[in-house]
Amino acid sequence: MKVLAFTGSMRARSINRRLLLVACGRLQERGADVTEIQLRDLKLPMFDEDMETALKAKGESMPEPVVKLQDLMLASDALLIASPEYNGSLSPALKNAIDWCSRRADDQGPLACYRGQVAGLMATSGGRLGGIRGLPEVRRILSGIGVHVIAHDFACPGAPVETTADWPDDTVRSGAHRVADALYDTTAALLAARG
Template structure:
């Protein structure tokens, strides 16, 4: 059985701490038999969602491409940075556009419904982005996704990685990989 997971970070920064953490969580999913597709939201530039713009111009091409990727996936694995206690605007905007009706009028929300999702987060702060993670979990739930309880928040993340982007703490590495593995196992169970 093929398990397809779409993985992306809510940060478009080069050398993103959340991207590094996402890559480790994705390894856990791959080690559990999932096929992981990595995307970078910087490759999907979108205007800020505006209903008037949508009415005038329709769904942007990059939003339609994101819809296709979500539709083809069984689950989402997201690394969400914490921006002032919330999630990033680029992450929310990508989800907002992806949930809009496509060119043939079908709801974009259908692409999310009843699929699994997992969230990890990294931050230089001591809470590891847990406040932003909690907020984005609520958004994913509202989209109809089954957000698994397993998650990971990496505090003081600017000190946690070595030069090869590996976590210095072997226990933390195992815990992050376990999130990816739990997501793969959830997909396996959902697919029967």
């Protein structure tokens, strides 16, 4: 089972990445092949339909960072996403990545990156709600483009956003592990059913 893991954060010291890595560790313990990437390294351009049209007119493919992300998604069975909450919703970086990957990947047509994909969602923030308002938004968007988003998600309040304090504690770890386990079990069942 191949899992692609990323956050919607562009911050070098992303707290969501710290949470993500806990769940990545659990998936690896279960035997998943996990690829963790940071959107800040990819440097995706802001989605621009004119850019896409101009490239197509010249017979060129998508921008190189987009192709890279699409290839990683096409090679994955499942996505693990930790989404920062911005103003009660998902971050622009995450929406941008989702939008780029909803477009045609080579000759595979639109939404190929999401076909058959399973997703597990998490969020954290320093605030009292821990990003819980953004998660239904991510769920709605991904479900609408064909992703099977697992029922278990996890939002973790009160994260030490500005410090390198020892975090997370056991309670947070168990929340991240629950998402990882549910993602692993659901993806394994679907892969087995497909044969």
